[in-house]
Amino acid sequence: MAEEVKVFGRWTSPFCCRVEIALRLKGVPYEYIEEDLSNKSPLLLEYNPVHKKVPVLVHGGKPIAESLVVLEYIEETWRRNPILPEDPHRRAMARFWTKFIDEKCMPIMWKSLWSEGEMQLKLMEETKENLSILERELNSKKFFGGNSIGLVDIAASFLSCWTEVLQEVAGISLFGEAKHPILFKWANEFMSSDAVKVCLPPKDELLSHFRAMKEGMSATKAGQN
Amino acid sequence: MAEEVKVFGRWTSPFCCRVEIALRLKGVPYEYIEEDLSNKSPLLLEYNPVHKKVPVLVHGGKPIAESLVVLEYIEETWRRNPILPEDPHRRAMARFWTKFIDEKCMPIMWKSLWSEGEMQLKLMEETKENLSILERELNSKKFFGGNSIGLVDIAASFLSCWTEVLQEVAGISLFGEAKHPILFKWANEFMSSDAVKVCLPPKDELLSHFRAMKEGMSATKAGQN
Known part of the structure; x- marks a missing residue:
């Protein structure tokens, strides 16, 4: 339960796609939740109150917003198949x-x-x-x-x-x-x-x-x- | 020589100030080079050809532009007095x-x-x-x-x-x-x-x-x- 990974996204967004690609490259299973941006869910507003935007990654109940911030988090949390060089x-x-x-x-x-x-x-x-x-x-x-x-x-x-x-x-x-x-x-x-x-x-x-x-x-x- | 640190900056810029603060927090000595933004130096244009902006950090001859990118570099290169948490x-x-x-x-x-x-x-x-x-x-x-x-x-x-x-x-x-x-x-x-x-x-x-x-x-x- 603590390790559950969820992605709140919108299928038309290249920003959301980034998060899914990174998780798949790392082989991290996740649940994808499609958001209706004209009627945002209470959960999305709770998870990203500042921008109210997708994507949001929720890992073990903790939300992270902004796709580039999420990509760095994914890289630091699941070290296999790195997406950043070491140097x-x-x-x-x-x-x-x-x-x-x-x-x-x-x-x-x-x-x-x-x-x-x-x-x-x-x-x-x-x-x-x-x-x-x-x-x-x-x-x-x-x-x-x-x-x-x-x-x-x-x-x-x-x-x-x-x-x-x-x-x-x-x-x-x-x-x-x-x-x-x-x-x-x-x-x-x-x-x-x-x-x-x-x-x-x-x-x-x-x-x-x-x-x-x-x-x-x-x-x-x-x-x- | 390889480890020489230079900062190309402009004294009026809060973005340049960020780089200097981070270096001082880490205790890294550096040479500061003031740029005249109405007459940019050939070195600045060579080091940051995409944006042609300050700040640029040059470490061992290798340039890095964009203050937030520079801050992450400083954190990864000089690990003492961390500016990011571990978690x-x-x-x-x-x-x-x-x-x-x-x-x-x-x-x-x-x-x-x-x-x-x-x-x-x-x-x-x-x-x-x-x-x-x-x-x-x-x-x-x-x-x-x-x-x-x-x-x-x-x-x-x-x-x-x-x-x-x-x-x-x-x-x-x-x-x-x-x-x-x-x-x-x-x-x-x-x-x-x-x-x-x-x-x-x-x-x-x-x-x-x-x-x-x-x-x-x-x-x-x-x-x-």
């Missing part, structure tokens, strides 16, 4: 790139998908440049973590099915084999790994979800005009 | 609050200082609420880290002399003994600690710096009208 400088580099993904790559890509006109062009350029920076970091390695999946790979999960689906919904092109061949090869390698593929949402359902979300956004904008 | 759940909580400070508290407080009208009132309310959340977390402890200064205390350095000076420059009140008595007591305790007080910039010089910065902002706005 402090290489650990720092992994944390640096993870932060770059969370604070630059993802928010700018997200904005580029839903903006319009000049602003969209500017954000698309920035996104492509950020992906090129990641591509240069990956270079000749199989994974950011070297020969096996590590913290940076897990943080970059959104470059798997999410980016493909979101580009289709937004009708723009940001990431693909021609533009970022090394990163594209990485995404395929990553998606086909055993621990990862079982955690990824079905592409057609993800497409329906984001199409509906885009319709919602358009309806809101039309209502404001 | 994984308590470590996760420290990282959670540090992230809260960096992603919520500081950016919203910063915006509240330089905005106007209704927007400023809204951001001021949010800032006060965020500080109340921090105050509840601190509760009856001397420091966020317990009896000694830890990661969260170091991350919260901006609540020492910076907040006092910035409130004066902006002419608004966000943080003080009446509103947040526990956090205010903590700030005084923190500022008077031996490792901290030598790292803090002189208050009058900080005041002159931010007054000049505000004048610059006003001149830019006037030029745009």
Whole structure:
């Protein structure tokens, strides 16, 4: 009972997916609890009163929020199949790139998908440049973590099915084999790994979800005009 | 030579101050190199090509950027006088609050200082609420880290002399003994600690710096009208 592991998540979220991938890489069994974000459960609000967001990992009754904080916790609690290298400088580099993904790559890509006109062009350029920076970091390695999946790979999960689906919904092109061949090869390698593929949402359902979300956004904008 | 420690910083930055405090807590000697941010040195651009920002810690010739990444590196490299607890759940909580400070508290407080009208009132309310959340977390402890200064205390350095000076420059009140008595007591305790007080910039010089910065902002706005 004390060691029970639960994940409060949402199937559409790449942040929640990170937690599941890390647990599967470590071979830690867990119970997954799907949250309805338009009607959050009392348990989620109790476990993450500050942000009221998923994912939350609950281990032996103790909750931890924020996906990157959860990943560090998983690494420190279950030491097998490490997702961080041993050397402090290489650990720092992994944390640096993870932060770059969370604070630059993802928010700018997200904005580029839903903006319009000049602003969209500017954000698309920035996104492509950020992906090129990641591509240069990956270079000749199989994974950011070297020969096996590590913290940076897990943080970059959104470059798997999410980016493909979101580009289709937004009708723009940001990431693909021609533009970022090394990163594209990485995404395929990553998606086909055993621990990862079982955690990824079905592409057609993800497409329906984001199409509906885009319709919602358009309806809101039309209502404001 | 291999173990030489350098810090590239800017005296006005609470992010740079974090790195110096951590090194002093650990008793690690270092050379401090002041950067002119309007004319960044070739070395800074070489060491932090992605963000081109201070602080950068260089240890044995290897650079590390991003203050929170640097703090984790310092903790893992020099284990004496730990700034993180041993227990994984308590470590996760420290990282959670540090992230809260960096992603919520500081950016919203910063915006509240330089905005106007209704927007400023809204951001001021949010800032006060965020500080109340921090105050509840601190509760009856001397420091966020317990009896000694830890990661969260170091991350919260901006609540020492910076907040006092910035409130004066902006002419608004966000943080003080009446509103947040526990956090205010903590700030005084923190500022008077031996490792901290030598790292803090002189208050009058900080005041002159931010007054000049505000004048610059006003001149830019006037030029745009």
